[in-house]
Amino acid sequence: MVEGSPLKAEETKKKRMAQGKAMGIEALLRWGTEIGICDFTPSLIPPSPSFSCLGYSLFASHFPDAGGRGLGAARDLKKGELVLRVPRTALLTSDSVVRDEKIACCIKRYPHLSSTQILAVCLLAEVGKGKSSKWYPYLLQLPQYYSTLANFTDYEIKSFQLEDAIWVAEKAVKKAKSDWEEVITLMKEMQLKPQLLTLKSWLWASATVSSRTLHIPWDNAGCLCPVGDLFNYAAPDDEAIDNFNLRLMDGGYEEDTASYCFYARKKYEQGEQVLLGYGTYTNLELLEHYGFLLHNNPNEKVFIQLDTAIFRVSTWPNDSLYIQQDGIPSFALLCCLRLWATPVNRRRVIGHLIHSGNLVSVENEVMIMNWLMKNCDKILGKIPTTIEIDDELLILLDKFLNNSTCLKLVDSLSSKVEIREFFQAHGLEHEAVTWSELPVRVQKSLERWKLAVRWRLIYKKTLLRCINHCKDRICELSSQRGLLREMDQT
């Protein structure tokens, strides 16, 4: 089954079993086999007794650069190949939990609750069953902590520095709390254990649902898919976004086999991490729903404040007016600015040219590049810390997280102030401690704080790239204009 000599294949298999054990998911993989999860097409391979549902196409491992625990290619995989099948009976969905009549009866009395609230309640109900839950081996290995926005504290939220991001994070925190307040009576009626009724448990359950569910056609909340939810994320590439059929290659529920099927979205070499494209998300959206962000995110959108006069001429949705991570304004933003910079009496005449992506005139283009440059610069000037300071702070935090330094030894004054504030926010007097000496709650907070700093740094670097892009464009256009003048004179 695994390529190479049988002896080598056996060794690799043993090594991967040991990896599964080290990650604490050995029991999950064994249970997966019993419940019918498999990483091969049953018609191709005669099933032999196995202690793991993985090994033919996939193996579980730790991938520090993209998501930590994840799934790798156990052999070379072809694009479009089926790599994992999870039968419907293994999926943890609201309807599978409410088969329990007692739970169903309680939930029926709350028809106004959203499907995600119901799934989170069902998840907590299953947790409450302990060993008697059908999904016990699955529930046991779920993460204990999440860094989705709803889990951010006031200090961590403030560290985003940008108003829009702070607003989104505060909204996520409030929404989680109000969702909890709405379900608390139901959960009491269901007689869930007191520790499952707390806001902390609710935050855990709703983050599990938000970051791990997969789409199913019969429930908007989606499903929790044991083993299938071990795939980490890679942003879908242009090909997958352009082609709807290709998007389907990642995975989906298939009626004919009554199972969730996952396919290799591209060619993978043995050992490489196999990734899923959960959807196209900006970094703030990734943080909100999944609790991580990508350093290079092709779907990142940096929004800057636009004058009402600009919005007035725009026929594009507001969320299409942004700067890409490479610093280039989106097509809609560019068109919108070109139209705004056109004299009112000419807008109707040349509107169609603008909509087809044409430049109006060199003067018009220079004007909007100058406007963009000035505005990006203004925003950067107003933010409390610079790119250099954030860069330095992140290096320090990384060193601290690797236990190679204590934060007391920091030279930079700005970073020192921010670090001190962080420790004070946790009621800790001084920062002369190492990472491993910190209480777990502070370690987790520091990880979230670092995410906020990383987010704001990407935001600032994008604005800087935009400034440089505008400068280059102005130079380019000015030399074109010079050239045209010279041609006119000859």
Ligand SMILES: C[S@@+](CC[C@H](N)C(=O)[O-])C[C@H]1O[C@@H](n2cnc3c(N)ncnc32)[C@H](O)[C@@H]1O
């Ligand atoms: C569906 S789970 C994937 C498996 C997960 N790593 C685990 O250990 O269970 C999704 C979570 O994995 C992490 N993750 C997935 N892709 C990631 C990536 N590219 N970079 C960082 N974290 C990622 C995030 O914490 C996310 O909420």
